[in-house]
Amino acid sequence: MSAPLVSLLFALALVVSLGMKFWLSSRQMRHVMLHRGQVPAAFAASVPLAAHQKAADYTVAKGRFGLLALAFESALLLGWTLLGGLDALNSWIYGLTAEPLGTMGYQLSLIAAFALIGMLLDLPFELWNTFRIEQQFGFNRMTLKLYVIDAVKGLFIGALIGLPIAALILWLMGAAGSLWWLWAWGAWMGFNLLILVLYPTVIAPLFNKFEPLADEGVKVRVEALMQRCGFAAKGLFVMDGSRRSGHGNAYFTGLGAAKRVVFFDTLLERLAPDEIEAVLAHELGHFKHRHVQKRILSMFALSLLGFALLGWLSSQVGFYLGLGVQPNLAAPNNALALLLLMLALPVFVFFFTPLGSRLSRKHEFEADAYARAQSSGEDLARALLKLHEDNAGTLTPDPVYARFYYSHPPASERLAALQASP
Numbered sequence: 001m002s003a004p005l006v007s008l009l010f011a012l013a014l015v016v017s018l019g020m021k022f023w024l025s026s027r028q029m030r031h032v033m034l035h036r037g038q039v040p041a042a043f044a045a046s047v048p049l050a051a052h053q054k055a056a057d058y059t060v061a062k063g064r065f066g067l068l069a070l071a072f073e074s075a076l077l078l079g080w081t082l083l084g085g086l087d088a089l090n091s092w093i094y095g096l097t098a099e100p101l102g103t104m105g106y107q108l109s110l111i112a113a114f115a116l117i118g119m120l121l122d123l124p125f126e127l128w129n130t131f132r133i134e135q136q137f138g139f140n141r142m143t144l145k146l147y148v149i150d151a152v153k154g155l156f157i158g159a160l161i162g163l164p165i166a167a168l169i170l171w172l173m174g175a176a177g178s179l180w181w182l183w184a185w186g187a188w189m190g191f192n193l194l195i196l197v198l199y200p201t202v203i204a205p206l207f208n209k210f211e212p213l214a215d216e217g218v219k220v221r222v223e224a225l226m227q228r229c230g231f232a233a234k235g236l237f238v239m240d241g242s243r244r245s246g247h248g249n250a251y252f253t254g255l256g257a258a259k260r261v262v263f264f265d266t267l268l269e270r271l272a273p274d275e276i277e278a279v280l281a282h283e284l285g286h287f288k289h290r291h292v293q294k295r296i297l298s299m300f301a302l303s304l305l306g307f308a309l310l311g312w313l314s315s316q317v318g319f320y321l322g323l324g325v326q327p328n329l330a331a332p333n334n335a336l337a338l339l340l341l342m343l344a345l346p347v348f349v350f351f352f353t354p355l356g357s358r359l360s361r362k363h364e365f366e367a368d369a370y371a372r373a374q375s376s377g378e379d380l381a382r383a384l385l386k387l388h389e390d391n392a393g394t395l396t397p398d399p400v401y402a403r404f405y406y407s408h409p410p411a412s413e414r415l416a417a418l419q420a421s422p
């Protein structure tokens with residue numbers, strides 16, 4: 001591929017995706033504001049106007065901030081690529097490390113420096129989001145101290161996990177012959193499976209406490225349900241989400257012996273026992289329908305495409321030059337190729353967002369149907385409304401925006417499906 005063609009494709013995809021993101025977000029904010037004055041008829045009996053308006057204001061505050069972040073991210077992406085930022089960083093790190101650390105040391109240093117700079121530039125946005133927007137709407141429970149501890153822990157864990165897998169992939173790129181991308185893909189898959197087991201059992205407990213459900217009254221119902229559904233009773237945990245935020249949630253995660261259903265304590269406090277049972281039945285629906293496994297399989301397939309693409313692009317001089325980087329003459333370009341792909345690929349992958357969202361919404365409908373069969377659709381509907389209110393989720397999203405981005409169906413659609421005759 002010639003360099004000008006690469007630049008042109010990249011710039012075109014960036015401009016079009018930016019336009020679409022801006023358009024979608026503006027639609028969403030306009031639609032929500034238009035319906036701010038009145039709770040939709042279907043929810044009029046169950047949702048107070050004040051909660052509806054808070055959800056609208058929260059959606060718009062997030063949306064505006066999102067546009068600001070989008071503008072910054074896009075400028076940064078251009079800075080790294082076409083304006084020569086990564087090229088400059090590369091020259092600097094190369095001069096600093098190639099001699100004392102060797103080619104692997106230089107490549108890992110480049111990746112680490114890139115990741116660190118990205119984190120630092122992202123920091124003001126994260127701080128503003130947590131301590132201004134979340135604070136303003138009464139969701140933030142994080143102290144600055146906890147924030148710093150989290151950040152430091154995250155940095156260490158990221159380095160501990162990220163550097164070895166990066167080193168392994170860089171080594172395979174250099175040593176495994178022309179089919180290195182197949183080997184690298186295999187290593188990446190093994191790594192992902194490992195994380196899926198380690199995340200719930202080792203990594204998440206470094207940030208939160210996970211405890212078995214304590215409430216005896218709820219426990220009996222919940223254990224009966226888990227037995228009916230064939231799920232190991234030790235797989236239900238309560239997480240102290242209230243340490244960081246007032247948002248409530250429940251999720252299903254992990255593989256094999258590490259699989260578990262996690263309830264945030266914030267959610268548990270708000271739900272009646274029958275509603276807790278219904279939410280658990282929904283999460284067990286994800287387990288019964290093997291949604292985690294299906295997700296992994298599609299990730300396997302997509303990352304194979306990604307590595308094949310990397311295998312081809314990393315040997316094209318035009319790929320580097322077209323994205324603003326002068327390839328090294330005396331050292332491997334593998335770290336550069338990895339970073340460039342990580343920068344450029346999301347711009348193109350964005351256009352496929354609706355496919356992933358649709359699949360995710362399909363899974364949510366399946367889990368809801370399962371909950372309805374095993375527990376009660378009405379209880380789940382009530383629990384969902386409380387969850388919506390606690391998260392200030394809007395009940396009136398723009399239909400196009402929701403089709404494009406929503407991983408969960410809009411509340412109106414979910415409740416309609418739960419209440420429809422079977």
Ligand SMILES: [Zn+2]
Pocket residue numbers: 282283286363364367
């Ligand atoms: Zn779900």
